[in-house]
Amino acid sequence: MNLLATITGNRREEWRERASAERRLLPQGKLSGPMPWVIAIMIGLTVVASACGLALRNTARVASADVAGGVTVQIVNGAPRERDRQAQAALAALQDAPGVASARLVPQRELDALVEPWLGTTAGDDVNALPVPALIDVRLSGNADAAAIDTLRRRIKPAAEDARIDAQASWLAPVFEAIGALQWLAGGLIALLAFATVATVLLASRNALSNHRATIEIVHMLGGTDAQIAKIFQRSMAVDAAAGGIGGLLLGMVTTALLARQFAALGSGMMTAGGLGWTDWLVICCIPVGGVLLAVLTARLSVLQALKGML
Amino acid sequence: MSQNEDAEIVHFDNVGLRYGTEKEVLTDVSFTLYSGRFYFLTGASGAGKTSMLKLLYLAQRPSRGLIRMFGTDAITLPRDRLPGFRRRLGVVFQDFRLVPHLSAFDNVALPLRVAGVPERDIIKPVTDMLDWVELGDRSHARPATLSGGEQQRVAIARAVIGRPDMLVADEPTGNVDPDMAIKLLRLFEALNRLGTTVVVATHDVHLLRKVPDSLIMRLDKGRLSDPTGALRYPPRRTVAAPRPDLVLR
Numbered sequence: 001m002n003l004l005a006t007i008t009g010n011r012r013e014e015w016r017e018r019a020s021a022e023r024r025l026l027p028q029g030k031l032s033g034p035m036p037w038v039i040a041i042m043i044g045l046t047v048v049a050s051a052c053g054l055a056l057r058n059t060a061r062v063a064s065a066d067v068a069g070g071v072t073v074q075i076v077n078g079a080p081r082e083r084d085r086q087a088q089a090a091l092a093a094l095q096d097a098p099g100v101a102s103a104r105l106v107p108q109r110e111l112d113a114l115v116e117p118w119l120g121t122t123a124g125d126d127v128n129a130l131p132v133p134a135l136i137d138v139r140l141s142g143n144a145d146a147a148a149i150d151t152l153r154r155r156i157k158p159a160a161e162d163a164r165i166d167a168q169a170s171w172l173a174p175v176f177e178a179i180g181a182l183q184w185l186a187g188g189l190i191a192l193l194a195f196a197t198v199a200t201v202l203l204a205s206r207n208a209l210s211n212h213r214a215t216i217e218i219v220h221m222l223g224g225t226d227a228q229i230a231k232i233f234q235r236s237m238a239v240d241a242a243a244g245g246i247g248g249l250l251l252g253m254v255t256t257a258l259l260a261r262q263f264a265a266l267g268s269g270m271m272t273a274g275g276l277g278w279t280d281w282l283v284i285c286c287i288p289v290g291g292v293l294l295a296v297l298t299a300r301l302s303v304l305q306a307l308k309g310m311l
Numbered sequence: 312m313s314q315n316e317d318a319e320i321v322h323f324d325n326v327g328l329r330y331g332t333e334k335e336v337l338t339d340v341s342f343t344l345y346s347g348r349f350y351f352l353t354g355a356s357g358a359g360k361t362s363m364l365k366l367l368y369l370a371q372r373p374s375r376g377l378i379r380m381f382g383t384d385a386i387t388l389p390r391d392r393l394p395g396f397r398r399r400l401g402v403v404f405q406d407f408r409l410v411p412h413l414s415a416f417d418n419v420a421l422p423l424r425v426a427g428v429p430e431r432d433i434i435k436p437v438t439d440m441l442d443w444v445e446l447g448d449r450s451h452a453r454p455a456t457l458s459g460g461e462q463q464r465v466a467i468a469r470a471v472i473g474r475p476d477m478l479v480a481d482e483p484t485g486n487v488d489p490d491m492a493i494k495l496l497r498l499f500e501a502l503n504r505l506g507t508t509v510v511v512a513t514h515d516v517h518l519l520r521k522v523p524d525s526l527i528m529r530l531d532k533g534r535l536s537d538p539t540g541a542l543r544y545p546p547r548r549t550v551a552a553p554r555p556d557l558v559l560r
Contacts, residue, residue, distance in 0.1 A: 215410050220394075220397075221408075222398070223394040223395070223397040223398035223425050223426060224425045225391075225394045311371070311390075
C-alpha cells in the first residue's frame with residue numbers, strides 16, 4: 001500500500017510539475033478576456049433552449065398518453081328529450097362494447113362549465129336556449145385508431161343515429177404538430193449555439209496563436225512539439241470554458257426556473273405536465289461539460305492546424 | 312579528442328536557397344561539418360550567413376540540394392521528427408529571441424522544460440549557468456529590463472544549457488564588451504572540448520584569431536569559400552589537451 005501510495009504520489013507530483021512547466025511556456029489568460037463571458041452566454045442560452053425542448057417533449061408525452069385511448073361521442077340533436085334518449089342508448093351500447101375501458105356521460109353542469117366562458121351562466125344569459133350536444137367521454141383499453149373508431153361507430157349508430165364519434169388525439173393533432181415544430185426549433189437553436197461556440201473558440205484560438213506567434217516559434221526552435229503547444233492552449237481554453245460553463249449553467253437554470261414559475265401560474269394541465277424530471281436536469285447539467293469538451297477540442301484542432309503551417 | 316571526432320554531423324550538397332521568387336541568397340553550397348570541431352562562418356553583411364544558419368538549425372528548408380544532419384536526410388525528415396533534432400541543437404539568435412513574459416531564469420530553463428526535464432533537476436544547472444554568464448543576480452529580471460549585452464548572455468545561456476550536439480550562434484558577441492566577448496568565446500570553447508560542434512557566424516575578424524584551432528568558412532555573395540581548409544576531406548586533425556580553465560562545470 002505504501003509503495004502504491006509513493007508511486008501515485010510521485011506520478012501526481014511529476015504531472016503537477018509538468019503542468020506547471022507547460023503553463024510557464026505561454027502567458028495564460030486567467031479569465032481576463034471576454035471568452036468566459038461569451039461561453040457563459042452561449043451555455044446559458046443552450047440551457048434555456050434545452051430546458052424548453054425537454055419540457056415540450058414531456059408535455060407532448062403526457063398529453064399523448066392522456067388522449068391516446070380517448071374517444072368523444074357527441075349526440076348532436078336539437079330536441080333535448082331525443083338527445084337524452086340517444087345519449088342513454090349510446091352509453092348502454094358502449095358499456096358492453098369490447099375494448100372499452102370506461103364510458104361516462106358528461107353531466108350537464110360540466111357542460112355548462114365548459115361553455116361558460118363563451119355563453120355565460122348569469123341571469124339573462126340564454127344558455128339553456130342553445131342546443132349543446134350531449135357528450136360521452138370514452139376510454140379505450142388500446143389506442144383510438146381508425147379501426148377502433150369504426151368498430152365503435154358500427155356499434156353506436158343503430159342505437160343513436162345522431163352520434164358523432166371522434167378520437168381525442170385527432171383534435172390535438174395540430175397541437176402536437178406545433179409542439180414537434182417547437183422541439184425542432186429548440187434543437188436547431190442548440191445546434192446554432194454549438195456552431196457559434198465553435199466559431200468563437202476558433203477565432204479566439206487563432207487570435208491567441210497570432211499574439212503568441214513569436215513565443216511559439218521560439219518554443220518550436222527549442223524542440224517543442226505541436227502537442228505541447230496545443231496542450232497549453234487547450235488548458236487555457238478549458239479554464240475559460242469551465243468558468244463560462246458554470247456561469248452559463250447558473251444563468252440558464254435561474255431563467256428556466258423563472259419561466260417554469262410563470263407557466264405553472266397558468267394552472268393549465270398541459271403546462272404543468274411539462275415539468276422537468278431529475279433525468280432532464282441531469283441532461284441540462286451535462287451541457288457545460290459538453291461545452292468545455294467542444295471548446296477544448298476546437299482549440300486543439302485549430303491550434304494543430306495552424307501549427308502545421310510552421311516548419 | 313573525443314571518440315566521435317571526425318564523425319560527420321552536417322553535410323550540405325549543392326544547396327541553394329531563395330526566398331519566394333527572389334534570386335538565390337545561397338548558391339551551390341557544399342560542405343561537411345565534423346563532430347567536435349569549432350567553425351567560424353564569416354562574410355560581409357548580406358553574404359548569406361544568417362540564411363545558412365537557418366538551414367543549419369532547421370528553421371528553413373533549402374530550395375534545392377541535399378542536407379544531411381546527424382546521419383539523416385534533413386530535407387525529407389517528417390515534421391514530427393523535427394523537435395527531436397532541434398533538441399540536439401543549441402541556437403543563439405542574432406536578435407536573441409527571448410520570451411518577453413519569462414524571467415531570465417525561465418528563459419534559460421526553457422529548453423530543459425521543453426525536453427521534459429523534472430523541475431527539481433532544472434534549478435541548479437540554470438542557476439549555475441546564469442552565474443557563469445554573470446547574471447546570477449538578474450535571474451528574476453524580464454528581458455525588457457535587461458541591457459542588450461545581458462539579453463545576449465541570457466540567449467547564450469539558453470542555447471548551451473541543454474549541452475547540445477551542435478551549437479549555432481549568429482553574431483553572439485555583437486552586443487557585449489570585449490571582455491565578455493572573450494569570456495563567451497571561452498564558454499563556447501569549453502563546450503567544444505566537451506564534444507559539442509560549434510558554428511559561430513561573425514563578421515568580427517579579430518574574433519577568429521581568438522580560437523586557434525577553429526576552422527573558417529567564408530561566404531561571399533551566397534557562395535562558400537574555404538580559406539582554412541575547413542571543408543577539406545579528410546579534415547585537418549587538431550590534438551590539444553583540454554585546458555582546466557576551459558572545462559565547463
